[in-house]
Amino acid sequence: MGHNISLWFDAWHPDDRLIDAYGFRAVYDSCLSLNACVSIVLHEGSWNWPPARSNDLVAIQVRLSDVKIGEVDVAVWKFKSGVYFCGETWHFLRPKFPVVPWWKVVWHPMVIPQHAFILWLVFRQATATKEKILKGKGMHTTLCKLGLATVVYHIWRLRNELCFGNSPFIEEALVARIKWDVRTKVLTRKFKRSPLDRQHSALWML
Structure with missing residues (x-):
């Protein structure tokens, strides 16, 4: 028992990983190796720690009654079910942030993926004024979101072409690219086109 569990680095104790909870000082005070396994403090199915030489070691040993000693070492995932699932692991490991108000603009199903990525980069530094375009549905709203993403993408692409290549800037070509992608x-x-939608359609030649 305990031959496959690290004494200091695995979360077998109620206080989680002992190295995190008590630090290297507890390792030094225990006179046990940093690479020790839990088996070194077990004898015939009972706890057999060295005499506690510090308050931290006393605290560690006081809570040992909460640890069930089994016959074999078993890895248990810290989920509600105690069973490993890829999805739960992802949500457990990934950093969590509040939902941003502009996500529907960037990840709208009508936005071209490569355009959405560049727009996402831009919005990471966005100001609150951009939130004005976030509400509403219908063709005109879709065109606003799609048009914004497409314009940002092509301006970013043009910038790279001018910085790293010898391509000349032709305004008509830029506008044509944007219109082509949106169209x-x-x-x-x-779409069910309202009068406002028809005005937008005329602008985009739809």
């Missing part, structure tokens, strides 16, 4: 994407979806 191609919008034509894959059907």
Whole structure:
């Protein structure tokens, strides 16, 4: 028992990992190796720690009654079910942040993925004024979101071309690229067009 469990680095104790809870001073005071396994403090199914030489070691040993000693070493995941699931592991490990108000603009289903990524980078430094375009549905709202993402992407692409290449800047070509991407994407979806939608359609030649 305990031959496969690290005494100091595995979370077998009620206080979690002993090295985190009590530090290296507890290792020194215990006169046990940093690489010791739990088996070194077990004897015939009972706890057999060296005499406690510090308050930390006393605290460690006081809570040993909460630890069930089994016949074999078993890894248990710290989930509600105690069973390993990929999805739960991802949510357990990943950092959690509050939901941003502009996520529907960036990850809108009509936005071209590579455009969405560049727009996401821009919004990471966005100001509150951009939140004005976040509400609403329908074709005109979709065009606003799609158009914004496409414009940002092509401006970013043009900047890279000018910085790292010899491509000349042609305004008409830039506008044509933007219109082509927006038009191609919008034509894959059907909308019920309001008078406002028809005005936007005319601007984009839809």
